[in-house]
Amino acid sequence: MNEIKEIKIDLKDNSYKIFINDDIEKILINSIEKILSRPRVFIITDENVAGFILPKIKKIFEDGGIETKSIIIQSGEKSKSFESLEKLIRELLSYKIERQDTLIALGGGVIGDLVGFTSSIIYRGINFIQIPTTILSQVDSAVGGKTGINLEEGKNLVGSFHQPKAVITDVSFLRTLPKREIIAGYAEILKYSILGDKDFFNWLEVNQEEILNLNSSLVAEAVEKSCIMKAEIVEKDEKEKGKRALLNLGHTFGHALESKINKDGQGILHGEAVGIGICLAAELSFKMNLCSMENKEQIIKIIKESGLPSHITDLGTEIHAEEMIINFSLDKKRKDNSNTFILIDDIGSAIIKDGISDDYLKSFMISNGFK
Ligand SMILES: NC(=O)c1ccc[n+]([C@@H]2O[C@H](COP(=O)([O-])OP(=O)(O)OC[C@H]3O[C@@H](n4cnc5c(N)ncnc54)[C@H](O)[C@@H]3O)[C@@H](O)[C@H]2O)c1
Numbered sequence: 425m426n427e428i429k430e431i432k433i434d435l436k437d438n439s440y441k442i443f444i445n446d447d448i449e450k451i452l453i454n455s456i457e458k459i460l461s462r463p464r465v466f467i468i469t470d471e472n473v474a475g476f477i478l479p480k481i482k483k484i485f486e487d488g489g490i491e492t493k494s495i496i497i498q499s500g501e502k503s504k505s506f507e508s509l510e511k512l513i514r515e516l517l518s519y520k521i522e523r524q525d526t527l528i529a530l531g532g533g534v535i536g537d538l539v540g541f542t543s544s545i546i547y548r549g550i551n552f553i554q555i556p557t558t559i560l561s562q563v564d565s566a567v568g569g570k571t572g573i574n575l576e577e578g579k580n581l582v583g584s585f586h587q588p589k590a591v592i593t594d595v596s597f598l599r600t601l602p603k604r605e606i607i608a609g610y611a612e613i614l615k616y617s618i619l620g621d622k623d624f625f626n627w628l629e630v631n632q633e634e635i636l637n638l639n640s641s642l643v644a645e646a647v648e649k650s651c652i653m654k655a656e657i658v659e660k661d662e663k664e665k666g667k668r669a670l671l672n673l674g675h676t677f678g679h680a681l682e683s684k685i686n687k688d689g690q691g692i693l694h695g696e697a698v699g700i701g702i703c704l705a706a707e708l709s710f711k712m713n714l715c716s717m718e719n720k721e722q723i724i725k726i727i728k729e730s731g732l733p734s735h736i737t738d739l740g741t742e743i744h745a746e747e748m749i750i751n752f753s754l755d756k757k758r759k760d761n762s763n764t765f766i767l768i769d770d771i772g773s774a775i776i777k778d779g780i781s782d783d784y785l786k787s788f789m790i791s792n793g794f795k
Pocket residue numbers: 470471472473476499500501504531532533534535537557558559560561564565566567568569570571572579580597598599600601602605694695
């Protein structure tokens with residue numbers, strides 16, 4: 425791929441660029457000097473990414489005269505915890521990190537969220553760069569500055585808004601990603617098209633198979649389109665006081681499913697939970713006379729065809745509506761004791777719908793396969 429795609433996120437003093445290509449060396453050589461305050465970086469990554477990608481990145485930095493230290497943490501959601509946060513900060517301090525240094529988050533959303541949060545609180549905030557290595561992180565979690573960790577009570581309950589200095593995306597990194605992770609990350613691409621761009625949705629219907637087979641130029645185009653949409657929304661509402669909530673399409677159901685299922689140790693990926701969450705949001709939109717039957721069916725069809733779970737029964741485990749309701753009570757969008765959901769009034773058009781009662785949701789969920 426010759427051209428390096430560049431997307432600017434315009435947030436005044438916190439502005440930055442997303443660079444997209446299939447050759448990280450090309451991107452770094454062109455951009456890194458301008459981004460670093462001084463030539464020393466701490467690369468934080470997980471065990472899996474360390475095996476595949478870390479040596480290459482380290483070499484590029486070191487060949488460019490940039491002093492590099494790397495820290496490898498355990499892969500998986502469990503690393504988004506207070507325990508890992510403290511361990512990481514202490515390790516950075518043991519290396520005598522200074523305020524002008526830069527943290528590099530090399531990995532998926534787990535690394536991005538943990539490292540982003542770390543960089544927002546260590547010395548009251550230092551710079552960090554995102555190098556996302558999963559589809560989900562390339563199109564979503566690395567962009568927009570939300571950082572955080574989980575508590576037993578729920579996901580992402582502690583965190584901050586802290587924008588990176590740059591997002592450096594190499595779509596060739598996705599080649600080592602397990603197919604299940606590719607499909608799960610693709611749920612977030614579908615999400616953008618459903619919430620805000622009908623033409624993008626139609627384009628995905630045609631190109632879905634090729635994207636899931638990692639055709640580089642189509643993946644880069646899908647990543648670019650998704651990032652442009654996220655950038656536009658984040659620029660208007662950096663701290664999620666309004667329109668940014670639209671990005672949570674499928675996520676209220678999704679987070680509740682993740683909390684419940686992952687607590688029981690069976691394991692569902694974020695994107696898989698979002699896939700079912702989007703289908704439930706489409707069903708609920710139809711039930712509330714917001715979207716047509718045709719819209720709803722088109723959405724469920726594309727999710728099914730991508731290989732994502734599209735119905736609660738696909739999970740092969742019983743989920744109680746009551747447990748979902750308890751989880752909704754922790755949702756950050758909830759106000760005045762009633763629920764807010766992102767729903768759909770057409771493909772390419774999402775709305776924020778307040779005032780949905782627990783009882784209404786309970787009976788909706790029971791008629792959709794919950795116990
Ligand atoms: N901050 C935000 O705005 C935001 C948005 C969406 C999701 N998230 C968070 O993102 C997290 C999920 O991110 P994720 O799906 O990227 O999960 P992840 O970071 O756990 O990565 C998934 C798995 O893939 C492995 N991996 C990563 N890159 C690889 C590669 N190139 N080759 C082989 N293996 C690779 C990882 O080691 C891990 O096992 C969740 O914690 C979610 O809450 C945050």
